[in-house]
Amino acid sequence: xxxxxxxxxxxxxxxxxNVTFRCDPISEHNRLYWYxxxxxxxxxxxxxxxxxxxxxxxxxxSDRFSAERPxxxxxxxxxxxxxxxxxxMYLCASSLxxxxxxxxxxxSGTQLSVL
Amino acid sequence: xxxxxxxxxxxxxxxxxxxxxxCAYENTAFDYxxxxxxxxxxxxxxLIAIRPDVSEKKEGRFTISxxxxxxxxxxxxxxxxxxxxxxxxxxxxxxxxxxxxxxGTRLQxxx
Numbered sequence: 001x002x003x004x005x006x007x008x009x010x011x012x013x014x015x016x017x018n019v020t021f022r023c024d025p026i027s028e029h030n031r032l033y034w035y036x037x038x039x040x041x042x043x044x045x046x047x048x049x050x051x052x053x054x055x056x057x058x059x060x061x062s063d064r065f066s067a068e069r070p071x072x073x074x075x076x077x078x079x080x081x082x083x084x085x086x087x088x089m090y091l092c093a094s095s096l097x098x099x100x101x102x103x104x105x106x107x108s109g110t111q112l113s114v115l
Numbered sequence: 116x117x118x119x120x121x122x123x124x125x126x127x128x129x130x131x132x133x134x135x136x137x138c139a140y141e142n143t144a145f146d147y148x149x150x151x152x153x154x155x156x157x158x159x160x161x162l163i164a165i166r167p168d169v170s171e172k173k174e175g176r177f178t179i180s181x182x183x184x185x186x187x188x189x190x191x192x193x194x195x196x197x198x199x200x201x202x203x204x205x206x207x208x209x210x211x212x213x214x215x216x217x218x219g220t221r222l223q224x225x226x
Binding site for chain 1: 119121147149156157158159160161164204206208211212213214215216217218219
């Protein structure tokens with residue numbers, strides 16, 4: 001069991017640049033979630049996929065954010081025209097659809113710093 | 116709208132003591148209430164969870180107490196150890212929807 005893998009672990013970028021993060025879920029998990037966490041706060045839901053279908057997006061998710069899961073395996077989260085307020089830890093999690101949000105397994109996250 | 120309110124923000128407990136963290140929720144549709152533990156540099160990990168059909172669930176030194184009428188639930192850590200020092204998050208969801216997390220409690224267990 002390799003767990004949920006996220007790449008890169010850290011990303012430093014300049015304001016206005018685009019960034020892309022990758023998440024590899026646990027192999028048999030068909031649900032994949034993206035969360036954002038800022039210092040001193042709990043994870044904030046962004047979006048989730050069941051297989052390749054994006055089933056829910058948070059109203060907080062700006063149009064600059066886009067996520068894909070083209071083959072129902074790994075997922076990418078892209079942020080266009082980054083802003084300083086995008087600085088946060090981006091967490092990916094996976095689960096079995098039969099369990100929904102139960103038994104969610106999180107990766108160690110990608111820490112984004114926008115200068 | 117903050118749907119899950121967690122307190123306290125931080126907690127210091129002596130080794131062997133009881134740590135108690137509280138959460139209150141607003142959405143009566145919530146039917147799943149987990150607690151997650153997070154160490155620095157790691158993602159949250161599921162610790163224990165409860166559904167509203169029971170008032171208490173115990174797993175080892177960790178106990179969830181649930182009060183449906185008050186819309187509150189709490190985590191009790193018995194015989195707290197320095198290795199329990201971490202940030203704890205309560206969460207809630209319903210109908211297999213995404214979890215809504217509380218703001219977290221930073222626990223320090225002093226030796």
